[in-house]
Amino acid sequence: MKYLFEDLKDAVVIVTGSGRGIGKAIAELFAEYGSKVVITDIDEATAKATAEEIAGKGGQTLSYTCDVAKMESVESMVNDVVAKWGKIDVLVNNAGITMDGMFLRMKSDQWQRVIDINLTGTYNCTFAVVQHMRKTKKGAIVNISSIAAHGNPGQANYSASKAGVIGFTKALGKELAPFGIRVNAVAPGFVQTAMTDKIPEKLREQMLAAIPMRRPGQPIDIARVVLFLASELSSYITAAVIDVNGGIAGL
Numbered sequence: 001m002k003y004l005f006e007d008l009k010d011a012v013v014i015v016t017g018s019g020r021g022i023g024k025a026i027a028e029l030f031a032e033y034g035s036k037v038v039i040t041d042i043d044e045a046t047a048k049a050t051a052e053e054i055a056g057k058g059g060q061t062l063s064y065t066c067d068v069a070k071m072e073s074v075e076s077m078v079n080d081v082v083a084k085w086g087k088i089d090v091l092v093n094n095a096g097i098t099m100d101g102m103f104l105r106m107k108s109d110q111w112q113r114v115i116d117i118n119l120t121g122t123y124n125c126t127f128a129v130v131q132h133m134r135k136t137k138k139g140a141i142v143n144i145s146s147i148a149a150h151g152n153p154g155q156a157n158y159s160a161s162k163a164g165v166i167g168f169t170k171a172l173g174k175e176l177a178p179f180g181i182r183v184n185a186v187a188p189g190f191v192q193t194a195m196t197d198k199i200p201e202k203l204r205e206q207m208l209a210a211i212p213m214r215r216p217g218q219p220i221d222i223a224r225v226v227l228f229l230a231s232e233l234s235s236y237i238t239a240a241v242i243d244v245n246g247g248i249a250g251l
């Protein structure tokens with residue numbers, strides 16, 4: 001490979017939850033390297049706006065309103081992408097939410113919604129996409145987990161969902177390796193987005209103070225690692241999880 005990420009040129013890449021935040025940065029970076037990027041988000045307005053922004057800079061995009069928690073919504077998006085662009089090379093399972101609360105007061109819908117989007121959503125998108133990747137015997141799937149997989153008080157639902165994503169990644173990486181499909185995960189620490197903006201200020205300050213690199217992560221810090229895991233540069237890496245957290249001890 002002569003140029004960095006050369007193999008990603010014209011690759012068809014689906015990024016879930018890419019209307020804003022980390023997903024948007026991932027989609028923008030793929031587009032910079034010439035990938036055909038599918039912007040999907042439950043929020044129609046941000047999905048459209050991001051796709052238009054990327055197209056305005058000369059990028060090739062499609063945009064969909066898609067709820068990853070609903071298999072029908074995912075299948076219809078995936079089938080339409082294949083009808084239009086013929087294949088899927090990369091899937092980034094980025095869509096995710098938090099609904100924090102101490103466990104003793106956690107309602108069952110607070111538990112279920114987070115599991116449905118973060119974990120079942122990852123299953124839904126992967127299942128739909130793998131049906132196509134197995135035909136070409138080629139593909140890369142990158143799942144966005146979290147440092148919270150190691151257990152954060154007040155995030156039993158979120159931590160369980162993100163630990164689930166790691167187990168899923170490791171099992172599937174091994175299972176799909178003979179089919180030429182690599183499956184890896186990125187586990188970000190604290191990244192400055194709308195998700196972390198809603199953390200109460202005092203707690204946010206404590207979290208920031210615990211980062212050895214003394215700065216929050218930015219969406220681009222995560223996007224660069226996702227591109228690495230999607231490209232041939234990581235051709236012998238599968239079933240792996242990469243921590244991207246400014247030095248907070250991983251487990």
Ligand SMILES: NC(=O)c1ccc[n+]([C@@H]2O[C@H](COP(=O)([O-])OP(=O)(O)OC[C@H]3O[C@@H](n4cnc5c(N)ncnc54)[C@H](O)[C@@H]3O)[C@@H](O)[C@H]2O)c1
Pocket residue numbers: 016017018019020021022023040041042043046066067068069093094095096097117121144145146147187188189190191192193194195196
């Ligand atoms: N920000 C952080 O510090 C941090 C740390 C670790 C992991 N993560 C993970 O990174 C991913 C992106 O987080 P972010 O910080 O950019 O958050 P964000 O809230 O800024 O963006 C999440 C995006 O996902 C979309 N989304 C929510 N539910 C959806 C659904 N059902 N179907 C499709 N799209 C949906 C939202 O509309 C939004 O555009 C998430 O999986 C999150 O758990 C974030």
